[in-house]
Amino acid sequence: MNIEYIGRDAIIDTPDVAFTYQVSETPRDFYKFKTDNNNLDWNSQCSFIGDYLVHPFGANNDLPDIIKQTVQTNYIAPGILKKKTQLIWGMGPVLYKEKLVETGEGNKRIRVIQEDAQIDAWLESWDYQEYLLKAVTDYQHIEGVFSKYELTKGSRVGSPFIAKLVHQYCDRTRLATEKNNKIRKATHAITSDWSFSNVQALTEFKVYPLFDFLNPFANLNAVLYSNMYSFCTDYYTVPDLYGSLEWLNRSTAVPLIFKALSKNSINLKYHIVSPQAFWDKKQKEIESSCVQKGQIYKPSMLLEYQKQFLEKISVVLSGDENTGKYLHTTKSFTVEGTNLIDHGWEIKVIDQNIKDFVAAQISISERADHALSAGLNLHSALGNVSESGKSDSGSEQIYALKTFLQTGIDIPELIIMKAINYALKVNFPNKGLKLGFYHEKPEKEEAVTPKDRIINK
Known part of the structure; x- marks a missing residue:
């Protein structure tokens, strides 16, 4: 038997039968990125490490890992996010100075590109472009960037200067509060x-004060978290991608279903739905057993139990010798407000009309693609997510690009460049220069002369 997991969902192949398995959390399915305590009230899950109260990034303190896994196993999400990265990057970072110019319709603020050998030398000394590429990528995935400031050794003797900025990985960095801080x-x-894959992680950690732009040289090392504020959410940003995770899981499942069909040359016969409450109960039982045995609970233990359970189900469902056998389960009910929610197993026989089944899966995949593009605020013409068999016109792509440049660049650039522009202001206070991304204004092809239609590099 072969089991391929999609979070806590699975596709099971045996020589005699293939079926899909799904963990359901009624009334709405959240699958792998939701558990009984995984909601947006992350602060209730705070933990202590050393003398600090750690604020979790996600209810299970693993939101960056969930987004990483969900995105990287999908066939379209990495491309859309990379396209947004490229659109924000444009022609690359440049130094500029803001200036007001008079026009017929009043004053207009423009950027005047500047060159400065001293600043360029400082930027090149610590490979600022690699830092910015990582910062843009982090922003696209989780709408926040962790940056560490490192001061020169001369800062100890009265010559303060920021030597470089270091990108901090968001899956390894958390915000924290001193225990005696009552404001939280x-x-x-x-x-x-x-x-905490190893016990040493509990003791091997580094603590940095947060960067104070009013007193930038207070610490030799400090961290700045620049992010997009989420409504009524403390500490971290809830990225737009969070609401699209379920669509990502659905579209990721479709190719695996087709793989099972092609590999075994048989149709999926059953679709099994299990209640989330069942696995929550089993998890608590395993955790309790581990406590009694003096063992450390690992998520792989629940996964192993699930695998053994599915093997038993496959034996019942497959093979001629099992004709007439049946699986018996019970249902329980809970009341939430005005909703009566049932918790029970379901085994649904899948209609063996393969053409309709494949068409339905493709329809789900296409709907997921468009939902993802909308959720990430990228026009389908720019994300290459168009209607099947159609190609977006050049005019549609140009207008989509103009709209994106007018409305989708300023705030992301502000957040991505926040740390480096603080450093420029601190290190070179009299220059008044900032760093930003340069973008060419898009033009229709007929407005460009033939000799200028070649992209210069």
Whole structure:
């Protein structure tokens, strides 16, 4: 038997039968990125490490890992996010100075590109472009960037200067508050292995004070978290991608279903739905057993139990010798407000009309593609997510690009460049220069002379 997992969902192949398996959380399915305590009230899951209260990034402190896994296993999400990265990057970072110019319709603020050898030398000394590429990528996935400031050794003897900025990985960095801080405002950043895959992670961590732009030279090392504020959410941003995770899981499942069909040359016969409450109960039983045995609970234990359970189900469902056998389960009910929610197993026989089944899966995949493009605020003409068999016109692409440049660049650039522009202001206070991304204004092809239609590099 072969089992391919999609979070807590699975596709099971045996020589005699293939079926899909799904963990359901009624009334709405959240699958792998939702558990009984995984909601947006992350602060209730705070933990202590050393003398600091750590604010979790996600209810299970693993939102960056969930987004990483969900995106990277999908066939379209990485391309859309990379396209947004390229659109924001444009022609690359440039130094500029803002200036007001008079026009017939009043004053207009423009950017005047500047060159400065001293600043360029400083930027090149620590490979600022690699730092910015990582910062843009982090922003596209999780709408926040962690940056560490490192001061020169001369800062100790009265010659303060920021030597460089270092990108901090968002899956390894968390905001924290000192224990005696009653306001619960984040005061520090802690870097560690938050998966706690090894016991040493509990003791091997680094603590940095948060960067204070009013006193930038207060610490030799400090961390700045620049992010997009989420409504009524403390500490971290809830990225737009969070609401699209379920669509990502659905579109990721479709190719695996087709793989099972092609590999075994048989149709999926059953679709099994299990209640989330069943696995929550089993998880608690395994955790309790581990406590009694003096063992450390690992998520792989629940996965192994699930695998053994599915093997038993496959034996019942497959083979001629099992004709007439049946699987018996019970249902329980809970009341939430005005909703009566049932918790029970379902085994649904899938209609063997393969043409309709394939068409339905493709329809789900296409709907997921458009939902993802809308959720990430990228026009389908720019994300290459168009209606099947159609190609977006040049005019549609140009107008989509103009709209994106007018409305989708300024705030992301502000957040991505926040740390580096603080450093420029601190290190070179008299120059008044900022760093931003340069973009060419798009023009229709007929407005460009033939000799200028070649992209110069």
